[in-house]
Amino acid sequence: MSSFADPIVDGARRARPVRPRRAPVSRLGLILMAPALLLLTLFFFLPVALTGVFAFTDLSTSTGIGRGDYVVTPTLLRQLGDKGLSDTDAEAVARSSVTVDAAGLARARAAGVDDRFLDEIERRFMGRDYEAPAGFVRDLRGLRTAPRRPRDLKSAAALFETSVLNQRFATSQALAAQLEAMAPEIAPAVRARIVEASFTGARFTTENFRTLATQKETARLVGNTFLYVGATLSLFNVGLGLFLAVVLFYMPKGASSLFSTLWLLPRITPVVLYAVMWKWFTWEGGFLPILADQVGLPSFNYMKGSVVTAWATMITLNGFIGASFGLILFSGALRAIPLQQLWASEVDGASRWQQVRRIILPQMRWPILFVTAYQTLSLLSSYEQIWLTTNGGPGRTTSVWALEAFKTALSNYTGNLEYGMGAAMALVLVVVGLALSLIYLRLFKFSELVGRPKIEI
Amino acid sequence: MRLNLENFTKCFDGTPVIEGLNLTVEDGEMLALLGPSGCGKSTTLLSVCGIYRADGGRILFGGRDVSALPSQRRNVGVVFQNYALYPHLTVEENIAFPLTVQKPRPSAAEIARQVREIAELIHIDALLGRRPAQLSGGQQQRVALARALVRKPDVLLLDEPLANLDAKLRLEMRSEIRRIQLETGITAILVTHDQVEAMSMCDRVAIMDKGEILQIDSPTQMYRSPANRFVAGFLGNPPITFLEGRTGPEGRFSMEAGLTLPLPSHLRGMPSGRPIALGLRPEHFGHGGQGQATGRVTFVEPQGREMLFDVQAAPGVTLRSIQPTRDDVSIGDEVTWKVDADRMLAFDAEGRRL
Ligand SMILES: Nc1ncnc2c1ncn2[C@@H]1O[C@H](COP(=O)(O)OP(=O)(O)O)[C@@H](O)[C@H]1O
Numbered sequence A: 001m002s003s004f005a006d007p008i009v010d011g012a013r014r015a016r017p018v019r020p021r022r023a024p025v026s027r028l029g030l031i032l033m034a035p036a037l038l039l040l041t042l043f044f045f046l047p048v049a050l051t052g053v054f055a056f057t058d059l060s061t062s063t064g065i066g067r068g069d070y071v072v073t074p075t076l077l078r079q080l081g082d083k084g085l086s087d088t089d090a091e092a093v094a095r096s097s098v099t100v101d102a103a104g105l106a107r108a109r110a111a112g113v114d115d116r117f118l119d120e121i122e123r124r125f126m127g128r129d130y131e132a133p134a135g136f137v138r139d140l141r142g143l144r145t146a147p148r149r150p151r152d153l154k155s156a157a158a159l160f161e162t163s164v165l166n167q168r169f170a171t172s173q174a175l176a177a178q179l180e181a182m183a184p185e186i187a188p189a190v191r192a193r194i195v196e197a198s199f200t201g202a203r204f205t206t207e208n209f210r211t212l213a214t215q216k217e218t219a220r221l222v223g224n225t226f227l228y229v230g231a232t233l234s235l236f237n238v239g240l241g242l243f244l245a246v247v248l249f250y251m252p253k254g255a256s257s258l259f260s261t262l263w264l265l266p267r268i269t270p271v272v273l274y275a276v277m278w279k280w281f282t283w284e285g286g287f288l289p290i291l292a293d294q295v296g297l298p299s300f301n302y303m304k305g306s307v308v309t310a311w312a313t314m315i316t317l318n319g320f321i322g323a324s325f326g327l328i329l330f331s332g333a334l335r336a337i338p339l340q341q342l343w344a345s346e347v348d349g350a351s352r353w354q355q356v357r358r359i360i361l362p363q364m365r366w367p368i369l370f371v372t373a374y375q376t377l378s379l380l381s382s383y384e385q386i387w388l389t390t391n392g393g394p395g396r397t398t399s400v401w402a403l404e405a406f407k408t409a410l411s412n413y414t415g416n417l418e419y420g421m422g423a424a425m426a427l428v429l430v431v432v433g434l435a436l437s438l439i440y441l442r443l444f445k446f447s448e449l450v451g452r453p454k455i456e457i
Numbered sequence B: 001m002r003l004n005l006e007n008f009t010k011c012f013d014g015t016p017v018i019e020g021l022n023l024t025v026e027d028g029e030m031l032a033l034l035g036p037s038g039c040g041k042s043t044t045l046l047s048v049c050g051i052y053r054a055d056g057g058r059i060l061f062g063g064r065d066v067s068a069l070p071s072q073r074r075n076v077g078v079v080f081q082n083y084a085l086y087p088h089l090t091v092e093e094n095i096a097f098p099l100t101v102q103k104p105r106p107s108a109a110e111i112a113r114q115v116r117e118i119a120e121l122i123h124i125d126a127l128l129g130r131r132p133a134q135l136s137g138g139q140q141q142r143v144a145l146a147r148a149l150v151r152k153p154d155v156l157l158l159d160e161p162l163a164n165l166d167a168k169l170r171l172e173m174r175s176e177i178r179r180i181q182l183e184t185g186i187t188a189i190l191v192t193h194d195q196v197e198a199m200s201m202c203d204r205v206a207i208m209d210k211g212e213i214l215q216i217d218s219p220t221q222m223y224r225s226p227a228n229r230f231v232a233g234f235l236g237n238p239p240i241t242f243l244e245g246r247t248g249p250e251g252r253f254s255m256e257a258g259l260t261l262p263l264p265s266h267l268r269g270m271p272s273g274r275p276i277a278l279g280l281r282p283e284h285f286g287h288g289g290q291g292q293a294t295g296r297v298t299f300v301e302p303q304g305r306e307m308l309f310d311v312q313a314a315p316g317v318t319l320r321s322i323q324p325t326r327d328d329v330s331i332g333d334e335v336t337w338k339v340d341a342d343r344m345l346a347f348d349a350e351g352r353r354l
């Protein structure tokens, strides 16, 4: 028993512990590996890390990635109003006042207002404050040099208005000070909230995840993703792949290699071409609808015309790509079964079906699990075929998580790309993928599979 | 059950590997198909069990032509060289497999009973719960044997069953397989390239070369009286020594290198000048007889109980002798030993026995 004892404990007991010598890591080796490590960091760890960071921000097209300013916009006031800002406070913030001072005059001069008019304003009203712009306009109208047209008069007067609205402040203190000056009646806590909300740059927040957890859309997306991955995987990647592999296994050699090459076509066709082919195949005037029309079946755009056909199209076109992967892997695994085992089962009396059911399939456990694991991960994160075909339609009925993440972050109609939200969705995928990988590794019973057989002769 | 091959022919890609082979295995007999690698033994075996289809001739089980039957319906038990156990099934499930694919399927209790019965016969009842990967080579082979026998097949076929075992296990399994064959009384064919296996395990041996059966006989008879030079050379360890020469006057045989020996007595009347080959087995040199040969000992191989000597009797002519271990002869000694001329085997130029 002692010979099996923990080597460290065992070593400590001895007078001179015998330690296995570590091979020294040569410096040259490190140098040679450096480019690979660098690339690994650059192309693998960095994107994942950045995704992790972006996921906790509200980065979007409107925030940009530079430093933000503090701006109170009418839109912001409306949004704050939705979140409980009182109307009186909102009006106070939006309030504008008029002050005749050097800055106002300079603004007006720069805007091209008549110099004589400005001189007169300076002489008559310098240093005066008006609560409301209307009083100022009335005073201006009385001036000799005032412009004739009311529009010009008004726009000139507007140049002396000061308001917090739409003004950019570099710091939160500057905005807070201005707010306090203009609307002192607003409570400090409310003011702080307004200042906080007025920041236009990106902020760290867990809001993305809260939104994902609470919005109704999430449940639909999750359900769709499950359906998409589950159906594609079981029907095609594993089901069809296994079926084809077994059929080809029993076929004469020449025919079987021809067929396996045929099944590779969807995989080696460029994805755009493949998507176009499917459009020809399923759109109105395409192959299938015409065929259906001939035999009197409903004929319409199968790819986008109804939820059921959209799903069928999407699963089938993705499945045909994945089936070849399973086919190749399963074929290899089948050929690895010793021929004599199959002979033995035949002389033992097993029919072809019994041979497949009882001898071949049980030995495909490992490749089936492998294909399932590998393809779950790649199906979870792939969206380009869907994007190029149904694009999640009709409506968003066939949209899946990865596609939605891609659209949120990188491609949508409104033009406001929500990088932070997209990253959060991507991060969810990464975490789910990692968790699944761990589960799969447990399922494989990896150690048992690679363990050496206990043969004593 | 008696087994016949009549004019059996098998081709691969149009070239015949076996042509017009005839073979009969009597009911309850164990016959060895012995021959060098590549001579067509496995091909014959796989055709008997139906994995290969015969390209000509008939295969009869107890007089019934099975040539057209698929292997599932021939009721043969086969032990393959690498045992071909099903790795995902336990020993018990492996043995039960032939029963569970039967239609109608026997009851679970019946299957369990038969598995236990055969496992006891083959001494593997303690291993039933294990998987093939957890068994030693000898144990795997026993399982393969049990699986082949559980269905009570008409014929048992064994393809090089001992080739993958180490020397000690091979010895043990040799007698085990024979014991099981005798106890079940099953008709069996053992394919092997090992003459010791063939001779020690079987009632009769069929020697095969290049797809042809050269001789079928009991092991002793075949050793004593081989039909031709190939058989004589194939059987015997250490092997027979062939001496090429011509018949001389007065019933003698002489070689160009200078060695002369008396001809076996039944050939003494042969006219002189005929080219013949004499086969001298090591046990017939140095043990008495009318002839004698003198030469220098060039090699001594102690084997424990016996010793092997190489004696150079003439330039390029080495005779081999096997004798009980002795200490008085060593390399370089000159010896004169008797040759048992009457027990030498003589062959004509075509290799036929004279
Ligand atoms: N499946 C096959 N296809 C083509 N040739 C074969 C095949 N099986 C065996 N042969 C050839 O037939 C001959 C006999 O082979 P085999 O019966 O396996 O010999 P062995 O006596 O060693 O068992 C060999 O020359 C071998 O090359």
Ligand SMILES: [Mg+2]
Residues within 6 Å of the ligand: B038, B041, B042, B043, B160
């Ligand atoms: Mg063979």
